[in-house]
Amino acid sequence: MMEDPYRNYAGIYDRLFDSMNKGLKLVGIRMFRPSKGMNILDVGCGTGSHLELYQRYQCNLFGIDLSPSMLEVARERLGDSAQLDLGNATEMQYEDDKFDLVISMLSLHEMSPDTRSTVLNEIKRVLKSDGRLLLIDFHPGPYKPMKGWISKTIIFFSELVAGRKHFKNYRQFMATGGLATLLSQNQMDIEKQSILAGGTFAVCLVFEDN
Numbered sequence: 641m642m643e644d645p646y647r648n649y650a651g652i653y654d655r656l657f658d659s660m661n662k663g664l665k666l667v668g669i670r671m672f673r674p675s676k677g678m679n680i681l682d683v684g685c686g687t688g689s690h691l692e693l694y695q696r697y698q699c700n701l702f703g704i705d706l707s708p709s710m711l712e713v714a715r716e717r718l719g720d721s722a723q724l725d726l727g728n729a730t731e732m733q734y735e736d737d738k739f740d741l742v743i744s745m746l747s748l749h750e751m752s753p754d755t756r757s758t759v760l761n762e763i764k765r766v767l768k769s770d771g772r773l774l775l776i777d778f779h780p781g782p783y784k785p786m787k788g789w790i791s792k793t794i795i796f797f798s799e800l801v802a803g804r805k806h807f808k809n810y811r812q813f814m815a816t817g818g819l820a821t822l823l824s825q826n827q828m829d830i831e832k833q834s835i836l837a838g839g840t841f842a843v844c845l846v847f848e849d850n
């Protein structure tokens with residue numbers, strides 16, 4: 641069986657990060673306001689706290705995650721209001737052109753460069769042609785004093801304790817320009833963007849460049 645890097649963190653993940661991350665998620669919802677009946681997929685849904693914010697819009701909610709322990713927390717939180725699937729986002733079970741919106745927060749930076757591109761291709765496949773991708777992830781600055789410096793320091797140490805592979809992928813993601821570079825390498829365009837928390841986070845609404 642594959643190792644679950646979140647086994648020891650799933651139970652405390654929300655206590656550590658939920659209040660810090662909620663404001664970023666709300667910025668994302670303002671960028672793309674869901675309408676009733678839309679199909680929405682959260683890639684790397686973790687404990688389900690992001691999908692929970694979409695419950696009020698009466699959409700069809702789906703989440704996929706590699707970590708059984710994170711998904712267990714998500715299942716307790718969301719019950720049957722979302723379809724939650726254990727799986728790798730490199731190879732998703734969903735049919736082509738299914739989703740109006742795919743969201744993904746803090747998942748891409750921890751993947752290897754090859755995995756990121758494969759996952760973006762899978763996201764393109766499952767998105768409708770006029771669908772949108774909402775990404776929230778770390779931003780490589782410039783950082784504003786003092787807020788940005790403090791936030792950057794907290795991020796750096798939380799990535800450091802997340803394990804060697806995770807930290808290596810995070811460093812590569814930051815050194816190569818974060819979401820902006822990744823998206824342009826994968827023929828995706830940013831329609832709207834907010835840089836927040838003193839330059840340490842980016843919220844991007846993205847569409848496929850056909």
Ligand SMILES: C[S@@+](CC[C@H](N)C(=O)[O-])C[C@H]1O[C@@H](n2cnc3c(N)ncnc32)[C@H](O)[C@@H]1O
Pocket residue numbers: 646661683684685686687688689690704705706707710727728729730744745746747750751755759
């Ligand atoms: C830092 S957590 C973020 C969780 C959630 N998106 C949030 O913002 O609270 C990253 C999540 O991405 C998941 N993940 C990483 N690589 C994945 C992959 N290839 N397929 C599916 N999930 C993945 C991890 O298991 C983890 O739950």
